[in-house]
Amino acid sequence: MTAKYLVTGASGKLGQSVLRHLTETYQVAPGDIIAGSRKPETLSEWVAKGIQTRVVDFDDAASMEKAFAEAGRVLIISTDALDRPGHRLIQHKAAIAAAEKAGVQHLLYTSMPEPANSPLLFAPDHEGTEAAIKASTIPAWTILRNNWYFENVFLSASSALASGHWYSAAAGGGIAHILRDDIGRAVAAALVAPTEGKTVYTLTGTKAYSHADIAALIGAAAGKKISVVEVPLEGLVQGMVGAGLPEPLARVFASVDTMIGVGGLAKVTADYKTLTGLEPQGFEAWVDSQAAAFNALVK
Structure with missing residues (x-):
């Protein structure tokens, strides 16, 4: 059964917020959503609402290829592997490659503000992921540079x-x-937006x-x-x-x-309002x- 949207990291706080806004704010049918997680058994609340779940392990390319093949649009929520320098970039590149192989039509990624030449020690993970997305053959992508x-x-x-x-x-x-739940709303808005271009938003x-x-x-x-x-x-x-x-x-x-x-x-932008039509809290x-x-x- 093919779904329109897949959310990785669905067990996390941001992933949960995105799922809530997809279903409640934007009225996406639960059957059109796949919630991906290393531990899909933690998503029983969403299964009860009709959302499909899949194993999505960023250290297991096969799991990603299988899950991504069932969705037109895929959201990659950046992983939390901060204790192993460079490992997160390896994970993200594997996810992008899996999305290409699966034929994903629109890839979305949660990045950070101004990752290029940043003194932040994990900024190269985001800069490298953005570069890999832009170099990919995926037809459309959206990069969401989320502030703290x-x-x-x-x-x-x-x-x-x-x-x-x-x-x-x-x-x-x-x-x-910016409020985490406002980020969740904006990410959900980007997922359901009809555009199929290549866009970067900075959410502040x-x-x-x-x-x-x-x-x-x-x-x-x-x-x-x-x-x-x-x-x-x-x-x-x-x-x-x-x-x-x-x-x-x-x-x-x-x-x-x-x-x-x-x-x-x-930096302050109006990108949150552009996506949602609202002012952030x-x-x-x-x-x-x-x-x-x-x-x-x-x-």
């Missing part, structure tokens, strides 16, 4: 609210965050916020003052290692601050809505 999620703020807020200090090597740069919030801005907003929501402490990049790395993070991952996460510092996440309204969660992190 609002929800990522919790990674820093936990220690900042506990200690009252936010350690930053971002040199005052800003981030045009409406305003860029520095770490000082974010700390002030979160501190106000939680009723605790947070002081931003600028530190050298190596100091940030060693602080993460001291907190228990393996050094290779600490260096990856610290490189996010380097990218922020050079303005790599500050504002960051300050989201912080207010999460006040209880931030307050729970205060010690």
